[in-house]
Every structure is written in C-alpha cells, then in structure tokens.
Amino acid sequence: MTRPVLLAPPEHRWECARCDFTDVTRQSGPHTRMHPCRALGGLTAPMVPAGTRAKVEVHEREDYIGRDLVQMHEGRPVMNVTVTRDEGTDAVVFAPTATNLVRE
C-alpha cells in the first residue's frame, strides 16, 4: 500500500529590478512578491522572477489631491509603481484614504 506524500510547494526566487533585494517564496498559487524598495525611498514595488529583465517606474498622481490623503514620494503625490517585464506589467497602486469632512 502506498502512502500519501505531501509535495513541497515550488520555490520561487525573486529580485528587485531597482535595488539589490532578493527573496524566496514557497507558494503554490500564482503570486507576485512585493517589497519596500530602498532605491525608491521605501515605496512598495513588485519584484520579478530572478533573472528577468525589467524596468521600474514611479508615476505621479495625474489629478489634484484635494482633501485626499495620498501617498507621497520625495514631496510629490504618487499614483503607482509599475514594473515592465518582457511578458507584461505589474503595478502597485496607492489608494488614498477616504474621509468625510467634520466641522467643529
């Protein structure tokens, strides 16, 4: 009688296209590793599979801030960080906090 064997989740090696940070994940489903990128002043950026050529870009918010609490980077409001690979694009989009005005 054969005994069931648990297969270990596959190992994924990641690297940042902007800084020298590397990591390893063991997760069976599709996923993308994120990290606070040192080269981007701590902004969260997607990592790419080790050995993948990629371009990392920070995009400024395209509209007025108004009263929204937005993510700032080097004094400017940031909309997203995108990573462009040969096969596609990943993005971390920074959502502002929703608020209501309460007057005293």
Next chain:
Amino acid sequence: MAWSNSKIFMAFIEDCLENTAALDLNSDTHKAALFDNTITPSQTVATASSLYGAGVWASGEKTNGGWSAGGLALGSVTSTFSSNVYTFDAADTANGSAATLTDVYGVLVYDDTTGDQGICYNYLGGANAVTAGTLTIQWHASGIFALTL
C-alpha cells in the same frame, strides 16, 4: 464629470447609526471592485444607489483574470479607533492569477455580507493598468477610510 475624490458614503454612516442595516465592519466580508473613469461617484447618494451593481456602480467595472466581477475580498480587516480617529483598514489587495486591465481609476469598497452596501470609494488619481500581471491596491497608511471626530 468623473472621479475626483475619495469619500465615505453618507448613507453608510446613517444606516450604521440608525441600525437600518446590520453592517458589521468587524466580521462581515468586504470587497473592493475596480472601476473606470466613465462614472461620477457621489458620497450623498441614497443607500440603494451606493450598492455594488446599482447606481453609478452598475457599469464601468474593470474585470480580468484574478480581478473578477464583484472584485476581491479584503483580507486582514481591522476596525479600530485611537484618540478621536476611527480607522477601517485591510491588507493590500491583489489578484492571484494574471490580469490585463486598463483605465483603472477608482475602487468601490462594499459590504458583501450585507446587501452589497457601499462603504466608501477611493480615487486612484489617474489611469492605472497592468498587462498579464498583478495589480495590487496598497491602502494608505491612514486606512481605507478614516473618521476624525
């Protein structure tokens, strides 16, 4: 008109305070759905028009791959107050399987347990896109929504 700001639905606040609906930010399932710029969200709409799939939210949803219709469930939700600030927050929200999306301008956060009632909407500030990849919504350090009283 189009997206212009990030707001909490007034109907949500009223329905909580008046116990009109059993909205429970602690334990309900909440979802975040992506929308394009063809809609003009308003914080003052009645409850019926704040629901996912109703009012302006009846069209303009962006779906593909892991970002399926109805959006993604929020994980690790927290509902807390400190000093005079109430904060609703969650872990970053991202698709598992690859998605191709364009013109993602904003997010509707709604209560999937209690009639899909809208809680708030968050304007992402412009056209966001991914191609065969992951679109992660990183919620602001001050939360998905915050009430300062």
